[in-house]
Structure formats: structure tokens, C-alpha cells
Amino acid sequence: MRKPSLPFVHEHAAHCESGVMARLLFHYGLPLSEAMVFGLSGAMMFAYIPFVKLGGMPIIAYRRMPRAVIKGIQKNLGVKMKMETFPRPDLGTAALDRLLAQGGIVGLQSSVFWLPYFPEDMRFHFNAHNLIVYGKEGDEYLISDPVFENPVRSSIKALEKARFVKGMMAPKGLLYYPQTLPETIDFAVVIPEVVRKTARAMLKTPVPIAGIRGIQSLAKAIGRLQNKDRRYARLFLGHIVRMQEEIGTGGAGFRFIYASFLQEAGVLLENRNLSDCSQMMTAVGDQWREFALLIAQSIRKKKNPAIDFPAIQKKLENVAAAEAEVYRTLLHSEL
Amino acid sequence: MESRAVPQDEISTHTNTRKAIYATDCNGAYGIVPSSGWEVEAEVTLQAVDELVRLASEAYDKVVTGVASPLYFYMFARRMDLDILAQASGIGKWWLKRHMRPDVFAKLPHKTVARYADALGMEVEALYQLPEKRPERA
Structure with a gap:
């Protein structure tokens, strides 16, 4: 993992996945706006899938599948991301703590419902939310959730639950960060x-x-x-x-x-x-x-x-x- | 959309957070404008939340009248359905439906109830009783 040169700065973004990717790339030395990340990933789409239902409603999406931004950026820009999932919650938490101790910032996939800082009326069972953990203080993680205006926090237990929820699009503790960045982009x-x-x-x-x-x-x-x-x-x-x-x-x-x-x-x-x-x-x-x-x-x-x-x-x-x-x-x- | 047209409706569903909206300034240049919400968004969010509350309160009544086990209520109270709870607990739907019967639920081993409690993010003992208040729509 490359050593970041700057202290982490939270930035407000429209969408979780493109926001997280833009911030991760910026922090590790590839400054691109959220809009550029979204556009260059090729994740722009529309889908209406009447035969796949989630919470009783068919899938309607204005973009490609979750993780399409991360995958698209790797493919189109030559960025290499380290992506890791875990068979057990304690292993996922240990890996996150290790990366934080090394001074890294880490992208995570999580459920929306179990994140304690989400407003009550926005908590639904959607398992492909993305956020950045940039530090730890006592038994709390410091979180940069790009769709929030300001940085937020979560207890260790709550974040572990949100990362290891089972079901459709289960995150399986997915964490990710850039491994190699391209020298130049044409x-x-x-x-x-x-x-x-x-x-x-x-x-x-x-x-x-x-x-x-x-x-x-x-x-x-x-x-x-x-x-x-x-x-x-x-x-x-x-x-x-x-x-x-x-x-x-x-x-x-x-x-x-x-x-x-x-x-x-x-x-x-x-x-x-x-x-x-x-x-x-x-x-x-x-x-x-x-x-x-x-x-x-x-x-x-x-x-x-x-x-x-x-x-x-x-x-x-x-x-x-x-x-x-x-x-x-x-x-x-x-x- | 122009930045001055970005809704600032201070909707209740946002509570203390603003959302980033892409809009153009007077020169047509795009940027992020924080929005305190659009009433259109509040309308549909509250509709979805209301529907979940409705399902939970109907489930509450079924438990009170002895038609369903408390598990049935807590499933809806946690905004889940059969599919979500089955996946989250790792217990098949056929079994789950059976465990919605009060008599079957009462005899479940602690181990099984603990799996449900974990999936629902609550204590095992709490899963045996209803909360005092029936959920009501705002």
C-alpha cells in the first residue's frame, strides 16, 4: 500500500461509491473529481428488472450494479485496487485496524440499516453502501461517509454488524484501497x-x-x-x-x-x-x-x-x- | 438544474444532514450544491416509511391476538420481510414461516432464537415480548 502524503480531508459527494473512490484516489495521489470518477467508470446506466424484487419492489436503478464504479475505474484507468473480503467478522475488524494503524484510509462496503449515524427515515435494508474509515478513537471509528456533509462516527460493534450483514449483495466485510496508480492517464x-x-x-x-x-x-x-x-x-x-x-x-x-x-x-x-x-x-x-x-x-x-x-x-x-x-x-x- | 433552483425545503427525513446535488452556477459551470432536501423526496421517503410502520403495526395486532409469534412483529419492526430475515439469520424461509406460529416459536431452542435475535440486532429475552407501544404512523 502506498503511503499517503496528506492528512485526510472529508469531502461531500453525491453518491457513495463514486464519492469513496474519488476520495481514495485523491488521498493516494490521483486527483479526480467525483463526476470524472463516475463518468470514467462507465457506471452510467438505467435498469428496470421487474422479476427481481427487493423489499417487495422490482429493481430500478439509474446506474450499473454496485461495485461497477470500483471495477470500471480499474479497467478504464489502469488503477489497481486491493479488495478483500473475510469469512468472519473478527478477521475483518482486525484487518481494518491493522490498515488504520499503518496510517491508511480504507474503503468499506456496508449495510445502510445498521449504520448508527443514518437518519431513522433513511434506514433501509440496502447492503451495498460505501464509506471510508480514516481513523479510530477509543472504541469508535472515524468515518467519512461521502453522502454526509460532515464526518461521522460509529462504534466498533455497529460497524462490524453493518459490514457483515448477510443477504442480497452481502458485503462480506469488503474493504478496498488503491494498490497501484497509473503514471499518466491519456x-x-x-x-x-x-x-x-x-x-x-x-x-x-x-x-x-x-x-x-x-x-x-x-x-x-x-x-x-x-x-x-x-x-x-x-x-x-x-x-x-x-x-x-x-x-x-x-x-x-x-x-x-x-x-x-x-x-x-x-x-x-x-x-x-x-x-x-x-x-x-x-x-x-x-x-x-x-x-x-x-x-x-x-x-x-x-x-x-x-x-x-x-x-x-x-x-x-x-x-x-x-x-x-x-x-x-x-x-x-x-x- | 441551476444552483438557485436546488430545493432547500428543509425536509424532516434529512435531519441535520444535507445532500450533495450537482447544479450549474450563473456561468453554466457545474458544482456541488448542498441541499436541505426536496419536498418530492420527503413525500416518497415518508410514504415508504409509513408503509413499513403500517406493516409493523398490523403485525403487532396479530401477535396481540395470538395469531403470530413476536418474531413476526420484530421482523417488520426491523423493516425486514421474509426474504431479508431468512437471509440475515441463515434460517430457511420454510422454517421461518413455521417459527411465526406462537406455539412453535415458544418451544424453539435457545440457539435458534439467538440466531434470530442476532439478525434482528436485539437480545434473546427481548424477542419473547412485544414493546408496550404499538407502532403508529406519524
Whole structure:
């Protein structure tokens, strides 16, 4: 493990995984913004998987699977991460303590529900949260959770529980930190490559559960809610918005952070097309926000007893069309 | 979204923490703007929390009327469902459902109850009794 040269500084970020990766890389000597980390990992996506349910609701994700940011950054930038899981909680805690004693900072995967510093109303059983431990004081860990504005703390016991919870996407005590960093990164090559790959993945998915087709399937599913149980229909709509806005996406389900990435990439490569597409993506993000607002107004009980499902479906179809246009433009422009 | 349009609705679900939102300044340059929340977000978060409270209070009644074991209540009180508790405890769903019966639960060996207690993050003894207050929606 490389010796960090600077004292650790917490930084507020939109998303846990990209936030943790950006901070880890920065601390060990590769300064990249969170937006660059997110964009360059190729984790931008959309998925609607009606047949896989979590807590009674189908999987709706505005990005790739958990760990996709960590994996994507390794693959695309030539970063090598040390990643370790443990068969027993005590081994995981011992390994963490050892790394901290050596002066390192460590990325961890954990459950959200068992982290004591999470607000009560945000504690759900999601096991793929990410955070950084940067120190230990007495029987408490010093934690930099990027989605929180300020550093937080957790008892040893609580963190151990959160790291070793069993179930879907079980963290198994996963800890990670950079092992080797690239000497140089040729952004003029990497950026166009990853941007095109993301655009192709969004446009040309073979199955209707991912990419633009995934958004269109979700729109159809909303239309079908008309004939479903009323309570389920409301919960389903609320679930979409939670996945888009509540869980740390930087707003509009990562569309704003991606626009930020495109903007930064445009400046770095002095490429007008990237900057233009950034603006297009911002407009798409604004439409996603309108979609969320439409849903919130519909499910607010007293004011609107009847929900206009076709209108919500139509709105989402328009969002899908606008977003598809951004990717088509990216594929057809010189980057 | 422009930074001045970033909602600052001070929603209750955030409690003392702000969320990082990406927005553009007056020159169109992106940056992080801390947000005290958007009412849209509060609406859907509270909806989800309300639903969990509803499930827990219905479960509470079932335990009081002797239809289900306290394990059934604590599963919902910890915001879990059958799948999550089965995975967290490592006890199969078929068994778990059986253990939701008050008569079966009462006769479970300490070892088994301890596995549930651990998964639910509570003491074994506490798992045998309901809390005094029925969970209510805010």
C-alpha cells in the first residue's frame, strides 16, 4: 500500500461509491473529481428488472450494479485496487485496524440499516453502501461517509454488524484501497472511449430491461398500474422516485452528475461537442426532475384521488426519447 | 438544474444532514450544491416509511391476538420481510414461516432464537415480548 502524503480531508459527494473512490484516489495521489470518477467508470446506466424484487419492489436503478464504479475505474484507468473480503467478522475488524494503524484510509462496503449515524427515515435494508474509515478513537471509528456533509462516527460493534450483514449483495466485510496508480492517464483516448461505450450500452441493449429500452419498459409498466391494486400502484411510483432522488444520485438519477462529467471532459479536451452534450444532458435531468414532481403530486393523497397513469407514462416516454438523443449525438460527433 | 433552483425545503427525513446535488452556477459551470432536501423526496421517503410502520403495526395486532409469534412483529419492526430475515439469520424461509406460529416459536431452542435475535440486532429475552407501544404512523 502506498503511503499517503496528506492528512485526510472529508469531502461531500453525491453518491457513495463514486464519492469513496474519488476520495481514495485523491488521498493516494490521483486527483479526480467525483463526476470524472463516475463518468470514467462507465457506471452510467438505467435498469428496470421487474422479476427481481427487493423489499417487495422490482429493481430500478439509474446506474450499473454496485461495485461497477470500483471495477470500471480499474479497467478504464489502469488503477489497481486491493479488495478483500473475510469469512468472519473478527478477521475483518482486525484487518481494518491493522490498515488504520499503518496510517491508511480504507474503503468499506456496508449495510445502510445498521449504520448508527443514518437518519431513522433513511434506514433501509440496502447492503451495498460505501464509506471510508480514516481513523479510530477509543472504541469508535472515524468515518467519512461521502453522502454526509460532515464526518461521522460509529462504534466498533455497529460497524462490524453493518459490514457483515448477510443477504442480497452481502458485503462480506469488503474493504478496498488503491494498490497501484497509473503514471499518466491519456484522457484524450480514455474519455471518448468510455463515453462512446456508455452511449452504445444505453442505446443498443439486447434486452428491454436496460438502457433506453429499460426506461421505455418502465413507462409501459406505469401505464399498466391502472389495473393494479391502488396501494401497490402508489408504492411503485414512490419507489421509482426514491431510486431516482433519495438514495444519493446527485439529483435526477445521476443525470446531473453525468452532465457535470461531460462538461469537465469537454473543458479538459477542449471539445465543444462534449460541452454541448453536457447541456443536453442537463435538460434531460431537468425532465427527470419534472417526472419525479409529477409523481409526488399524484401520490399526495388528499389533493389528487385519481392518478393519471397515462400522463406519467407519457412523461417518462418523452424523457427516454430526450435521453436517447443525447447518446446518439455523442456517438455521431467527433470526440 | 441551476444552483438557485436546488430545493432547500428543509425536509424532516434529512435531519441535520444535507445532500450533495450537482447544479450549474450563473456561468453554466457545474458544482456541488448542498441541499436541505426536496419536498418530492420527503413525500416518497415518508410514504415508504409509513408503509413499513403500517406493516409493523398490523403485525403487532396479530401477535396481540395470538395469531403470530413476536418474531413476526420484530421482523417488520426491523423493516425486514421474509426474504431479508431468512437471509440475515441463515434460517430457511420454510422454517421461518413455521417459527411465526406462537406455539412453535415458544418451544424453539435457545440457539435458534439467538440466531434470530442476532439478525434482528436485539437480545434473546427481548424477542419473547412485544414493546408496550404499538407502532403508529406519524
